[in-house]
Amino acid sequence: MGSLTKDQIDHYWREGYVIVPKVLEPDEINRYLIRARDIVLGDHPEEAANRVIKDIAFAKKLLPMPEDPEHAIWKLINPDRFDTTFKEALRFPRVLDAVESLIGEDLMAFLLMFIYKPPGVAKAVHPFHQDAAYFMFKPQDRCLGVWIPLDPVNEENGSLSIVPRSHELEVQDHLVKDGINFGALAASGIENNPEFHEKAITLTMEPGECLLFNTRLLHRSGGNRTQSHRRVITLHMASTTCEMTGPGLSEYAFNHVRGQLHEGCLQPVESPTLKLENRLLEERFSPTSKSSTEDKSERSID
Ligand SMILES: O=C(O)CCC(=O)C(=O)O
Numbered sequence: 537m538g539s540l541t542k543d544q545i546d547h548y549w550r551e552g553y554v555i556v557p558k559v560l561e562p563d564e565i566n567r568y569l570i571r572a573r574d575i576v577l578g579d580h581p582e583e584a585a586n587r588v589i590k591d592i593a594f595a596k597k598l599l600p601m602p603e604d605p606e607h608a609i610w611k612l613i614n615p616d617r618f619d620t621t622f623k624e625a626l627r628f629p630r631v632l633d634a635v636e637s638l639i640g641e642d643l644m645a646f647l648l649m650f651i652y653k654p655p656g657v658a659k660a661v662h663p664f665h666q667d668a669a670y671f672m673f674k675p676q677d678r679c680l681g682v683w684i685p686l687d688p689v690n691e692e693n694g695s696l697s698i699v700p701r702s703h704e705l706e707v708q709d710h711l712v713k714d715g716i717n718f719g720a721l722a723a724s725g726i727e728n729n730p731e732f733h734e735k736a737i738t739l740t741m742e743p744g745e746c747l748l749f750n751t752r753l754l755h756r757s758g759g760n761r762t763q764s765h766r767r768v769i770t771l772h773m774a775s776t777t778c779e780m781t782g783p784g785l786s787e788y789a790f791n792h793v794r795g796q797l798h799e800g801c802l803q804p805v806e807s808p809t810l811k812l813e814n815r816l817l818e819e820r821f822s823p824t825s826k827s828s829t830e831d832k833s834e835r836s837i838d
Pocket of ligand 1: 651662667696755756757768770
């Protein structure tokens with residue numbers, strides 16, 4: 537079943553992505569914008585403070601803190617794990633219906649994030665990468681990314697740029713890079729290669745539309761050259777028929793959202809604590825990277 541047309545499904549498998557119109561109504565969008573701001577301003581359990589992450593330019597004090605603290609934020613990571621409003625974002629019905637058309641009805645949702653682009657910070661770039669580099673399970677084609685802008689997004693404010701058909705590539709080597717936000721990986725040799733920038737399309741999307749993309753699709757986001765917010769909800773969905781191929785991070789917090797579970801395959805992970813394990817990723821991709829606790833505390837807003 538599922539809600540996508542044959543043309544949309546064909547487009548997804550051929551190009552590595554599809555844009556689904558209007559999965560959220562304006563009142564739902566507003567609800568998330570308001571809730572995210574409240575969380576940034578401190579309305580969260582104390583142990584969730586490390587889930588509110590500043591952009592590296594502010595965390596490292598390379599730029600003065602803006603008057604409005606929300607303008608310094610990079611993202612809220614897994615807000616579903618401490619907030620009931622965001623828990624609902626794992627189960628947007630129109631998203632689940634569309635995803636079902638692509639990877640079937642047995643679905644696990646994980647790694648929910650609310651991502652900002654700090655206004656006026658042109659350097660806040662997330663380099664080209666493939667999300668499959670993070671996820672140790674197979675088959676990769678039964679997993680996809682969901683990216684829902686809550687503001688109009690375009691070239692100026694740091695929308696997503698994608699390389700159509702790049703999902704046909706293998707997963708490239710990925711590295712953590714100096715100057716890039718904590719936990720963000722860069723595909724080796726891609727960001728500085730003009731060929732990929734020429735092939736890339738920067739998406740212009742309206743609030744409440746939804747991009748579904750293959751986890752091998754190369755994508756990046758640019759800095760925000762406007763004085764307004766660029767905010768998105770993003771999460772991933774995998775079929776519960778996927779198998780783990782390496783140690784799982786409870787960081788991903790797998791949530792069973794539709795259909796059946798399957799023995800020997802992905803199972804729900806209820807993490808008892810809000811300890812941030814994402815640092816393990818940095819260690820995995822850069823054995824020489826420093827993991828100072830000083831940096832970690834600077835990343836939190838409180
Ligand atoms: O929305 C963004 O700025 C980038 C999101 C992204 O590529 C990711 O989280 O993997």
